[in-house]
Amino acid sequence: MRIDERFAISAPIEKVWSFIRDPHTVAPCIPGCESVEALSANCYRSTVAVVLGPIKARFNVVVQITEEVPPNKIVCVTKGDEGSKASIVSARSEMRLTALDANTTEIACNSEVSIIGRLGKFGFGIMKKRASQIAAEFAAAVQQRMQSAHA
Amino acid sequence: MPEIAFHRPDTVEAAVSLLAGHAGSRCIAGGQTLVAMLNAGLLEAPVLIAVAGIAELNSISFRPNGTVRIGAAVSHRRVAVARELGGSSAVIREAARVIAHPAIRNFGTIGGALAHADPAADYPAAVVAAGASIEIAGRNGRRTLPAQEFFLDYLTTVLEPGEMVTAVLVPNAKAGAAGHYLKFSRVDGDYAIVSIAVTLESEAGICSKASIALGGCGPKPVFDARANSILLGTKCETGIIGKAADILIEMSDPIDDVRASANYRRALIPRLLPRAIRQAWCQIGPSP
Numbered sequence: 001m002r003i004d005e006r007f008a009i010s011a012p013i014e015k016v017w018s019f020i021r022d023p024h025t026v027a028p029c030i031p032g033c034e035s036v037e038a039l040s041a042n043c044y045r046s047t048v049a050v051v052l053g054p055i056k057a058r059f060n061v062v063v064q065i066t067e068e069v070p071p072n073k074i075v076c077v078t079k080g081d082e083g084s085k086a087s088i089v090s091a092r093s094e095m096r097l098t099a100l101d102a103n104t105t106e107i108a109c110n111s112e113v114s115i116i117g118r119l120g121k122f123g124f125g126i127m128k129k130r131a132s133q134i135a136a137e138f139a140a141a142v143q144q145r146m147q148s149a150h151a
Numbered sequence: 152m153p154e155i156a157f158h159r160p161d162t163v164e165a166a167v168s169l170l171a172g173h174a175g176s177r178c179i180a181g182g183q184t185l186v187a188m189l190n191a192g193l194l195e196a197p198v199l200i201a202v203a204g205i206a207e208l209n210s211i212s213f214r215p216n217g218t219v220r221i222g223a224a225v226s227h228r229r230v231a232v233a234r235e236l237g238g239s240s241a242v243i244r245e246a247a248r249v250i251a252h253p254a255i256r257n258f259g260t261i262g263g264a265l266a267h268a269d270p271a272a273d274y275p276a277a278v279v280a281a282g283a284s285i286e287i288a289g290r291n292g293r294r295t296l297p298a299q300e301f302f303l304d305y306l307t308t309v310l311e312p313g314e315m316v317t318a319v320l321v322p323n324a325k326a327g328a329a330g331h332y333l334k335f336s337r338v339d340g341d342y343a344i345v346s347i348a349v350t351l352e353s354e355a356g357i358c359s360k361a362s363i364a365l366g367g368c369g370p371k372p373v374f375d376a377r378a379n380s381i382l383l384g385t386k387c388e389t390g391i392i393g394k395a396a397d398i399l400i401e402m403s404d405p406i407d408d409v410r411a412s413a414n415y416r417r418a419l420i421p422r423l424l425p426r427a428i429r430q431a432w433c434q435i436g437p438s439p
Contacts, residue, residue, distance in 0.1 A: 052305060052306060053268065053304070053305060053306025053307045054177075054188075054193075054194055054306060055188075055193050055194065055306070056195075086192070118191060118192035118193060119193070121191045121192075121193065122191075122193055123406075123408050123409075124408065125406030125407055125408030125409075126305050126306075126406055126408075128406065128407065129305065129370065129404075129406055130305065
């Protein structure tokens with residue numbers, strides 16, 4: 001399942017980069033992210049809950065950053081599972097930051113996500129829409145937190 | 152599969168207090184979607200509360216003001232042949248007729264289908280176009296709200312934990328009113344790729360009321376008052392219907408899936424809408 005999202009944040013690119021690159025500032029912006037723990041400078045363990053109507057999932061994931069070009073590009077590989085519920089998720093994600101002007105930064109994300117197990121039985125069509133909703137919530141949360149941090 | 156506790160209350164009040172008393176409990180009526188989802192491991196329900204045996208949920212009746220009350224546990228098969236649903240309300244009867252196939256229509260219920268809120272299912276668009284209301288019971292009694300406000304998102308409604316759907320209230324069918332439900336799917340008995348529910352009223356050969364809702368075109372039934380008002384005062388001519396279709400396309404946000412792409416779904420709207428409207432209009436108005 002391929003997910004492509006882009007959104008703009010009203011802040012200079014360097015500030016957006018340092019915000020996004022720090023797991024402790026970015027984690028609270030990720031909808032459903034319950035915890036994040038740094039295993040090393042480039043590797044994090046996190047628990048993320050996703051809800052779609054009556055369907056609830058909680059993934060334990062490890063995010064490994066495989067490439068970064070500050071302040072423009074970050075590539076990571078995510079692997080995780082649902083514990084006992086036997087869904088396995090893996091994703092390769094790329095995030096690109098572009099300065100649209102001195103105070104506006106566009107974030108473009110694309111991910112190739114694969115889900116196998118019980119959630120793989122659920123339609124990808126609705127899952128993709130849910131991913132867009134999550135991206136929009138993430139964008140709004142980043143915007144809000146960056147604004148209040150600079151206020 | 153883990154063990155499931157099963158309760159069979161006799162009244163709505165007992166069902167609601169069981170729902171409130173058990174975290175993670177769910178109502179089961181026909182179980183046509185719920186059991187499949189439990190089997191697939193998509194859902195967990197440590198406690199199931201069977202509501203099909205509750206008498207008041209099992210009848211279709213007229214209220215003094217002419218409103219038709221369809222109990223939540225009435226099967227699709229019974230709705231499909233309900234004589235009470237005439238005029239514009241026929242849209243609900245016609246939708247019931249094309250849900251899945253006979254075995255599922257014998258067990259599946261209107262309340263269950265609405266509470267599940269699958270945007271590609273047949274009832275959601277039909278009840279919105281019919282101007283129906285949904286009656287909900289909870290610990291603090293009953294509340295009723297327009298069908299349009301009931302659906303929030305994919306598989307998500309206004310139902311709070313501890314609440315259940317108890318009935319669908321369909322407004323009085325007026326003379327000179329007609330409804331039609333048009334479903335497009337490649338395989339008989341499948342979910343709709345796109346469906347169109349329409350109700351019309353005519354006065355002296357002119358459209359005096361219109362209500363259109365689309366299924367399969369977004370996270371909930373697509374409904375736009377502007378598309379309805381375009382038809383008012385007209386004889387539902389093709390050009391006019393095209394303008395209504397443009398608005399509905401703009402309001403649609405369909406999914407890409409194995410059945411069809413989002414673009415294909417959008418492209419279906421202007422092709423199906425004239426057909427659906429003409430089917431309803433030919434029952435009440437002059438040919439355009």
